[in-house]
Amino acid sequence: MLTALILGWAVLYADRTALYPLLSVIAKSLGITSAGAGAVSSAYFLFYVLLQIPSGMLADRWGTKRVLIIMFALSGLGILGFGLFGTTYLPLLFFSALHGFGAGAYYPCCFGTIMATVPPEKRGTSSGLIGIGMALGILGGMAASGPLYEFFGNYRQPFLVLAVPTVLMLFAFVRLLPDARPSAASPSLSVYGRLFRDRDIWKINAATFCSLYGFWTAATWGPTFLQVERGFSLSGSGLYTGLIALSALPGGVLWGRLSDKFGRKRVAALVLPASGVALLLLARVQGAPLIVSMLLLFGLFSNTAFSPVAVSWIGDIVARRHPGAMSAAVGFFNATIMSSAVIAPLVSGFLRDVTGSLSSAITAGGLLILGGSALLMLAPDQGREERA
Secondary structure (H helix, E strand, O other), X not given: OHHHHHHHHHHHHHHHHOOHHHHHHHHHHHOOOHHHHHHHHHHHHHHHHHOHHXXXXXXXXXXXXXXXXXXXXXXXXXXXXXXXXXXXXXXXXXXXXXXXXXXXXXHHHHHHHHHHHOOHHHHHHHHHHHHHHHHHHHHHHHHHHHHHHHHHOOOOHHHHHHHHHHHHHHHHHHHHOOOOOOOOOOOOHHHHHHHHOOHHHHHHHHHHHHHHHHHHHHHHHHHHHHHHHXXXXXXHHHHHHOHHHHHHHHHHHHHHHHHHHHOHHHHHHHHHHHHHHHHHHHOOOOOHHHHHHHXXXXXXXXXXXXXXXXXXXXXXXXXXXXXXXXXXXXXXXHHHHHHHHHHHHHHHHHHXXXXXXXXXXXXXXXXXXXXXXXXXXXXXXXXXXXXX
């Protein structure tokens, strides 16, 4: 089961991040602005976010395996259509949105299963292991899209190549995922109402939103920043931006394990501010060695490294206060934090159009992370309370 979930994340993240090194290529090919190119990514994440809570609620009622497989198939159709029919701007938007619509069920189904079945003292470690798939997908998607484009001379071809493992994952899910059934008593609307009004959940969600805003600024526009403002090649810019994921591989498991042992709040107080500082430095440093160092440092503390701590923190609270609504809670968490992926590409593209540089967008992302860090200090360390 764990292997299938890790591989599923790897494929989805490769599908979505393969776009980022090609944003400038797409903008030039179609004659659109940077904000317009960013909107292709935002279309994916808009529908991805919209599906988080509904798919989580469906998984609580129908079972995670059924919902995951149906929606993953839609995601595969989206990336296949992107590669086959994305010759003009509107089809690109449509198939990007369809891909995001299908992918929107994966997070609540995947992490809802983990949070509901793994004991509190192992949630952080298990979430970190799932995060390995995210990191591998980010690295693979960014590293592969540039060379595939240069080989085929067509920005759509990388997505046709990626559609193959996306479709094959459906067979892996059917074979490897357990046929988990929902509980006999589905959560009532009042349970969901209390969940969505929980102030501590909102604090963690908002702080993680700030973290991911900075991450998606770097991931979406990082390759263009390295190409245009730091002199990297197309292939090199994607590969080097993908280093964010390389250092996140040990980071996610490390921080998740430490949060199991020492508490979510204590670990978060170190990890989140460090990622903000690393992003601020990335906007300032010159030269390949310093840039690579900042990307590795940022990856060690950002998104795939920090999210296992945050989602485990949510799982601790929900298991104690809102039993039976775990998939919906995880969907709520991911809907909130991934709305940053809708906003960040557009705002960052706009800042580039206005200022002529992406340094301002990266700096804004770093400052937002530092601001969000303060919110975590207001949330209870529920995991430590449960283990006490």
